[in-house]
Structure formats: C-alpha cells, structure tokens
Amino acid sequence: MSKLSTKYxxxxxxxxxxxxxxxxTSSLEKIKxxxxxxxxAIVLKSLFxxxxxxxxxxxxxxxxxxxxxxxxAYYIKxxxxxxxxxxxxxxxxSISIPIIPSINCISAGSWIDYAKxxxxxxxxxxxxxxxxxxxxxxxxxxxxEKSYLQIIEKLKSKVKVPIAxxxxxxxxxxxxxxxxxxxxxxxxxxxxxxFYEPDIDIDKMAVVPAEVFSLPAxxxxxxxxxAMADALDFKIDISASTGIHSGDDAIKxxxxxxxxxxxxxxxxxxxxxxxxxVNERIIxxxxxxxxxxxxxxxxxxxxxxxxxxxxxERAQFMxxxxxxx
Ligand SMILES: Cc1cc2nc3c(=O)[nH]c(=O)nc-3n(C[C@H](O)[C@H](O)[C@H](O)COP(=O)(O)O)c2cc1C
Numbered sequence: 001m002s003k004l005s006t007k008y009x010x011x012x013x014x015x016x017x018x019x020x021x022x023x024x025t026s027s028l029e030k031i032k033x034x035x036x037x038x039x040x041a042i043v044l045k046s047l048f049x050x051x052x053x054x055x056x057x058x059x060x061x062x063x064x065x066x067x068x069x070x071x072x073a074y075y076i077k078x079x080x081x082x083x084x085x086x087x088x089x090x091x092x093x094s095i096s097i098p099i100i101p102s103i104n105c106i107s108a109g110s111w112i113d114y115a116k117x118x119x120x121x122x123x124x125x126x127x128x129x130x131x132x133x134x135x136x137x138x139x140x141x142x143x144x145e146k147s148y149l150q151i152i153e154k155l156k157s158k159v160k161v162p163i164a165x166x167x168x169x170x171x172x173x174x175x176x177x178x179x180x181x182x183x184x185x186x187x188x189x190x191x192x193x194x195f196y197e198p199d200i201d202i203d204k205m206a207v208v209p210a211e212v213f214s215l216p217a218x219x220x221x222x223x224x225x226x227a228m229a230d231a232l233d234f235k236i237d238i239s240a241s242t243g244i245h246s247g248d249d250a251i252k253x254x255x256x257x258x259x260x261x262x263x264x265x266x267x268x269x270x271x272x273x274x275x276x277x278v279n280e281r282i283i284x285x286x287x288x289x290x291x292x293x294x295x296x297x298x299x300x301x302x303x304x305x306x307x308x309x310x311x312x313e314r315a316q317f318m319x320x321x322x323x324x325x
Contacts, residue, residue, distance in 0.1 A: 247281020
C-alpha cells in the first residue's frame with residue numbers, strides 16, 4: 001500500500017488526486033494517461049440530462065427503434081449515450097483505477113432510469129452534477145433544494161453504486177444541503193462545481209463567456225466550506241474541486257478535510273503530468289513532516305480541529321479594515 005492510499009466513496013484509491021470531469025477525461029487515451037500519471041480515480045466528462053432525455057423522447061424508450069423522421073436526431077443523441085457506455089466499459093477493461101461517470105442534471109426526469117446502465121457498464125460510483133439556475137424571482141430557495149433532493153431520492157432507489165453529488169457554493173446554508181443529501185444516503189459531495197459564467201466585452205458591447213479556467217485564488221472560498229463540512233457530526237466523503245494549481249493547494253485541501261482532490265483547469269494548462277507533480281509534492285511534504293499516510297494529517301485543520309475556529313467563522317473584514325484604514 002502506498003503512502004498516498006486513501007478511501008473515497010468506499011473505494012480504495014492509490015492517490016487522493018482525481019482527474020476531474022472535463023474534456024480531459026473524455027477519451028480512453030486521456031484516461032490511460034491520467035492513470036499512468038498516478039491518478040487515484042477518473043471522473044468522466046459529464047453526460048447531460050438533455051442528451052439522455054432526447055434519446056428517450058425520440059425513441060419512445062430505451063429499447064424501441066425510432067421513427068424514421070426522428071432518425072438523425074436519434075442517431076446523434078443515441079450515440080452520445082452509447083458512446084458513453086462504451087467508454088465506461090472500455091475504461092474498465094483497460095485501467096485498474098475506479099471510473100466514475102458523471103451526469104449533469106436539473107430534474108428528477110426519466111433520465112434516471114438510464115443511470116442503471118452506467119452501473120451495469122461497470123461504473124464504480126456516480127457523480128451527479130446538479131444545478132438549477134433560477135430565472136424567476138418567485139422561485140424560492142427551498143423549492144430549488146427540494147428538487148435537488150427529489151433527484152437523489154429517485155436515483156438512490158435505482159442504483160446501488162455510491163453517489164457523490166457535485167454542488168455549487170451558492171446555497172444559503174451549504175452545510176444544511178450537505179446534511180440533507182447525507183440523510184438520503186449520498187456517500188460524497190464534490191465541493192464545488194465551477195460554473196460557466198457570462199462576462200461583458202465593453203469594446204464589442206456584447207455578452208461573452210468569462211474565463212473558463214480557474215485561478216489559484218479561487219481556492220479560498222472552497223477551503224472554508226470543506227473545513228466546516230469535514231467537522232460535521234456525520235461522515236460524508238468530500239472531494240475538493242476548484243483552484244488546485246499546485247501540490248501545495250492539494251495539501252491545503254487535505255488538511256482542511258478533503259478525502260480527495262479533483263484537478264481540471266491545471267490539466268488543461270500544464271498537461272496530464274500535473275497529476276504526477278501533485279502526487280510527488282504531497283509525498284515530499286509528508287516525508288518532511290514524518291507522515292506515513294494521508295489519514296495521519298487529513299482534516300487536521302478542519303473547523304473543529306483547528307485551535308482558533310474563529311478564523312473559519314469570520315466572514316466580514318471588520319478587523320482588517322480597522323487596522324488598515
Ligand atoms: C473545459 C471544462 C469542462 C468541464 N466540463 C465539466 C463537465 O462536463 N462536468 C462537470 O461536472 N464539470 C465540468 N467542469 C468543471 C470541472 O470539473 C471543475 O469542477 C472546475 O473546473 C473547477 O476545478 P478547477 O479549478 O481544477 O478547474 C469543466 C471545467 C472545464 C474548465
């Protein structure tokens with residue numbers, strides 16, 4: 001067993017470093033490369049609820065043949081699901097680390113019936129990326145959270161593999177939604193998804209996509225919530241996502257209480273070899289401090305373990321401003 005061995009969603013991982021869901025995990029070639037670089041697991045590029053629902057709408061169900069006029073639409077969408085299933089089984093045959101398919105969804109629709117297919121194709125766990133963007137003022141936060149929970153309740157009744165839910169960080173009380181997910185049997189939370197955001201180009205006077213890759217500074221808002229979630233009085237696995245651009249970033253998340261860390265933007269910017277760099281940095285840091293396993297230091301600086309929890313609680317800058325005016 002290596003020094004980096006850890007457990008996530010009940011799975012034995014050789015390293016806490018996971019290749020997070022993106023185009024970097026969408027082909028067998030890239031998945032093999034990530035394994036060779038020492039990834040502990042792979043979260044596949046997401047399949048979207050719309051892709052599956054379209055297949056259902058155009059075929060009348062998973063097994064019937066589509067009407068001729070829908071053929072092209074069916075073919076394109078059916079292939080997306082079929083290709084995904086093929087990728088899961090091909091990955092399971094050629095690599096030994098866990099494969100976690102990802103589904104991006106907004107409702108507890110009939111797509112959930114298809115999740116069983118991912119399980120049957122060999123998925124070790126599922127990552128469910130839920131985000132419902134409210135576009136009306138009258139929709140309440142609790143209505144939205146209810147739809148999150150409905151998705152999970154329905155999914156949990158269909159599949160047996162462990163489930164991690166990838167959430168965004170904009171909840172009124174993140175710890176409460178984590179608790180509600182845990183109570184419905186969710187094994188892990190991925191903190192957090194990073195959204196596709198709009199920006200404005202003032203020269204063109206047009207709405208344009210904002211930078212898709214994260215910056216190391218974005219780690220700051222994630223760190224607090226991981227430290228708080230790890231100190232809750234129940235154990236739900238935590239996978240850190242957002243802002244890991246160095247081995248030091250990964251160590252910080254582990255100290256705050258993450259069980260695993262998912263890398264994405266850095267894979268685009270530095271290549272898949274970044275996974276190896278992070279593993280090596282964690283090992284050298286552990287050796288310097290005499291740690292022989294991740295468990296010896298994971299969560300050592302979470303909200304309840306840290307000597308001065310006020311540092312995690314303080315959200316406003318009163319002190320800073322009063323001494324820097
Ligand atoms: C180009 C790109 C594609 C992504 N595709 C997905 C996806 O299909 N599903 C998903 O859950 N997250 C997706 N993400 C989000 C990442 O998995 C990750 O949560 C986010 O980028 C934050 O991590 P990072 O700071 O390491 O980039 C994508 C991110 C990028 C930059």
